[in-house]
Amino acid sequence: MELLTLGVLASGRGSNLQYIIDACERGAINAAVKVVISDKENAYALERAKKHGIANYFVDLKSFxxxxxxxxxxxxxxxxxxxxxxxxxxxxxxxxxxxxxxxPMRIMNIHPALLPSFAGLHAQRQALEYGVKISGCTVHFVDEGMDTGPIILQAQVPVLDDDTEETLSKRILEQEHIIYPKAVGLFAQGRLRVEGRRVVVK
Known part of the structure; x- marks a missing residue:
């Protein structure tokens, strides 16, 4: 089967990028990251791309x-x-x-909350402030809204009584590193079908 070609957009450290690259390189998913693009010149995601010989670009919004x-x-x-x-x-x-x-329906995103709860920025802080007992992360297709696209995969993480934004974020990130490559792998296998709001895994 032909490798699915991936492009990754990142603004920061790129830890999810690293896990996707690693999954590709060890053959866990039938895909290859071909290009990494960042809107931040100093994003470490660009360094990760360089280390793996992946084409990488800084595209500055201010230049347009x-x-x-x-x-x-x-x-x-x-x-x-x-x-x-x-x-x-x-x-x-x-x-x-x-x-x-x-x-169309070929852009994926990972969000550190169980959507549709706590969309947008600082999702972990929102979860703690609201007092939920379970949080987690969501991989979804991207549409015109903010974190509103059809949900592909989710993983739950318990919220502990002594959690801080940092400790909760760390545990959620561990699950992000698992389900994001998995979602990409399902797409590469042609196993995802979007039916309205629902994503059916074949």
């Missing part, structure tokens, strides 16, 4: 007149590398129609 032209540049880079699935790994920008129209 508007978001549409910024996303056109990203789309061109993705297309140049024949990317079939785009993975957002700590990419801190809302994806606009320019990208969505080019990759």
């Amino acid at each position: 007149p508007d978001k549409e032209s910024y996303e056109q540049r990203i789309v061109k880079l993705l297309k140049d590398h024949k990317v079939q699935l785009v993975c957002l790994a700590g990419y801190m920008r809302l994806v606009g129609p320019t990208m969505l129209n080019q990759f």
